[in-house]
Amino acid sequence: MLSLEIIREAHDRIRPYIHRTLVLTNQTIxxxxxxxxxxxxxxxxxxxxxxxxxxxxxxxxxxxxxxGTAITTHSSGNHAQAVAFAARQVGLPAYIVMPRTAPQVKKDAVRGYGAEVIECEPTLEAREAGVRAVMAQTGAVLVHPFDDDRVIAGQATAAKELIEDFGQGDQQPFDTILAPVGGGGLLSGTALITRYLSPTTRVIAGEPEGAADAILSFRSGQVERAPYIQTIADGLMTTLSERTLAIIRAHVTDILTVSDPEIIAAMRLVWERMKIIIEPSCAVPLAAVLKHPDQFAGQKIGIILTGGNVDLGKLPF
Amino acid sequence: MLSLEIIREAHDRIRPYIHRTLVLTNQTIxxxxxxxxxxxxxxxxxxxxxxxxxxxxxxxxxxxxxxGTAITTHSSGNHAQAVAFAARQVGLPAYIVMPRTAPQVKKDAVRGYGAEVIECEPTLEAREAGVRAVMAQTGAVLVHPFDDDRVIAGQATAAKELIEDFGQGDQQPFDTILAPVGGGGLLSGTALITRYLSPTTRVIAGEPEGAADAILSFRSGQVERAPYIQTIADGLMTTLSERTLAIIRAHVTDILTVSDPEIIAAMRLVWERMKIIIEPSCAVPLAAVLKHPDQFAGQKIGIILTGGNVDLGKLPF
Incomplete structure (x- = not known):
């Protein structure tokens, strides 16, 4: 069980290497x-x-x-960069298995951190086979994108900072904190730290209709596959693991699904009004808030904007 | 003459209505x-x-x-929104003359602030005629986009904040501060406040090659027209006035020109690496720094990122 102490230790461990990121508000939104x-x-x-x-x-x-003396993982994008970046900080070689369909900007970025990219077919099976091959050849240690307590503890530190900065002490606690859900690493970390630091706060996830496995798993209690996978939110196509599902079932209030047009509209609203670049996956929780105003009216809400790695040559506008 | 005291009063006057904006840095850039x-x-x-x-x-x-009981101006974009926004704060009607070629997102934003948009042909003559007609019909007062000491004093407050926050007290002063130049309101305000608060700092302007009037005027001492006007930096197409030229000649060190491909590359670098949305005009000073590394190597440099109002339907990527 991931305790508060373990998440605090994770935060202390990574603090020298990360930014304590800004929290922005926008009157129009x-x-x-x-x-x-x-x-x-x-x-x-x-x-x-x-x-x-x-x-x-x-x-x-x-x-x-x-x-181990090397690191490997498979990822469609941001986790690949994260592992490459982290491996460089500690001076270990990194071998990153990426689907050949991943955005070029993400492959370039991984190579920019000095890691080796190994391309594979865009299926979970091909990705896992690629990682097994790397491990056999190099003795590298796998850092899974989400099915790993250390990864979940690290992801939890984003909501930890948000709560510490804007929802504790003299400040009103958040009514709701939202995160998107793909494999569930961020969502389960967010749910745990919110339970520890701000127990009155609901945690709600946003999920694309075109990768709607988490909502099914959340209801059935089993890890389910999505009925179909077709969404612009390319960071959220993976399914939960037993580990993340258990945490999510215990500590998340609800999962709301949104369509790709709703995701694109929310993404465009953030670009136009906040003047910041967010990737489609990132716009899913805001799209859920805008779709269900009755559930959020008058609330103080925290939203994790997860990333900004967009291929500018392939925008949906 | 715009004194330090007048700029301080301007800052006190507008402070309740504006953001003290962030200052960002980026290791890659x-x-x-x-x-x-x-x-x-x-x-x-x-x-x-x-x-x-x-x-x-x-x-x-x-x-x-x-x-007066109403406000008018002509502008291709951001000044139009600024005047519409300001007029709403004080409860006065605003009539904004805009070239019919201005980005739709900017026309929509002006109307969103409750102002009336009057479209005209995209020439300086048509814009000025449009404003004269509004003044005759409504008795509105003109707020010129740059040829106005009150406007210049307001624009000076951006560099004032930058210097106060990162270039005074225990901190090393900036070696250089850069701003883009169109009509020269921002540049002359920036040059004046820098002279007052940080006299060792050079002020340098960036100008598009496709609207290169300021560099000619700076050299000749007369208000010159650009040899041709064709640039993606749509906020910088105007020429200087006698007023802004005089301040610029007295307090600006140099004007550097950049091509549209250089502007687009700098804009893309900011979007991809800083994850913020800036308009093309905004990327001109960074393009100048990247084009002339010899002039800026090792320096502490401030850059005014002027705006982020981009028509997402018409991106240069």
């Missing part, structure tokens, strides 16, 4: 939502996404505990 | 430039651009001094 929104800007995080946190927490421990 | 860059993020300002400052300082004085 507040008016549109009928609520008071606080956006935790992990698009300004190292590597352009919150995944730096979990990747660092895992890789720093691999290095400190001498668990 | 510093490495690329070989210098230490501080970006003053006026893209996060009210109306999405620094022009809120000058517009407010003028309109607040029109209202307080009972100089």
């Amino acid at each position: 507040n008016d549109r939502a009928g609520a008071e929104l606080y956006f935790k800007c992990e698009n300004f995080q190292k590597i352009g996404a919150f995944k730096a946190r979990g990747g660092l927490n895992a890789v720093l421990q691999v290095a400190q505990n001498h668990e | 510093n490495d690329r430039a070989g210098a230490e860059l501080y970006f003053k993020c006026e893209n996060f300002q009210k109306i999405g651009a620094f022009k809120a400052r000058g517009g407010l300082n003028a309109v607040l004085q029109v209202a307080q001094n009972h100089e």
Whole structure:
């Protein structure tokens, strides 16, 4: 069980390597939502996404505990960069298995951190086979994108900072904190730390209709597959693991799904009004708030903006 | 002559209505430039651009001094929004003459602030004729986009904040502060306040090659026209006035020109690495720094990022 103490240790471990990111507000979006929104800007995080946190927490421990002499993982994007970045900090080689369909800007960024990219077919099976091959050849240690307590503890530190900065002490606690859900690493970390630091706060997830596995798993209690996978939110296509599902079932209030047009509209609203670049996956929680105003009216709401790594050559506008 | 006291009064006057905007840094861009860059993020300002400052300082004085019962101006974009926004703050009607070619997002924003948009042909003559007609019909007071001491004093407050926050007291003063130049309101205000608060700091302007009037005027001492006007930097197409030229000749060190491809590359670098949305005009000073590394190597540099009002349907990527 991931205790508060373990998350605090994770935060202390990664703090020298990460940004304590900004929290922004926007009057126009507040008016549109009928609520008071606080956006935790992990698009300004190292590597352009919150995944730096979990990747660092895992890789720093691999290095400190001498668990291996190289790191590997599979990822469609941000976790790949996170592991490459983290491996460079500790001086270990990194081998990153990426689907050949991943955005070029993300492959380039991984190579920019000095890691080796190994391309594979865009299926979970091909990705896992690629990682097994790397491990057999190099003895590298796997840092899984989400099915790893060290990664979850790292991801939890984003909501930890948000709560510490805007929802504790003399300040009114958040009514709701929202995060998107893909494999569930961020969501389960967010749910745990919110339970520890701000127990009256609901945690709600946003999920794309075109990758709607988490809502099914949340209801059935089993890890389910999505009925179909077709969404612009390319960071959220993975399914939960037993580990993340258990935490989510215990500590998350609800999962709300949104369509791709709703995601794109929310993304465009943030670009036009907040003047910051967020990736489609990132816009899912805001899209959920705008879709269900009755559930959020008048609330103080925290939203984790997860990343800003967009291929500018392939925008949906 | 615009004294330090007048700029301080302008800042006190507009402070309740504006954001004290963030200053961001980025390691990748510093490495690329070989210098230490501080970006003053006026893209996060009210109306999405620094022009809120000058517009407010003028309109607040029109209202307080009972100089008129309506406001008018002509502008291709951000000044239009600034005046519309400022007029709404004081409860005066605003009539904004805009070229019919101005981005739709800017026309919509002006109307969103409750102002009336009067479209005209995209020439300076048509714009000035449009304003004269409005003044004759409505008795509105003109707030010129740059040829107005009150506007210049307002624009000066952006660099004032930058210097106060990062270049005074125990901190090393800036070696250089850069701003783009169109009509010269921002540049002359920036040059004046820098002279007052940080006299060892050079002020340098960036100008598009496709609207290169200021560099000619700077050299000749006369207000010159650009040889041709064709640039993506749509906020910088205007020529200087006698007023702004005099200040610029007295207090600006140099004007550097950049091509549209250089502007687009700098804009893309900021979008991809800083994850913030800036308009093309805004990228001109960074393009100048990247083009002339010899002139800026090792320096502490402030750059005014002027605005983020981009038509997402018409991106140059």
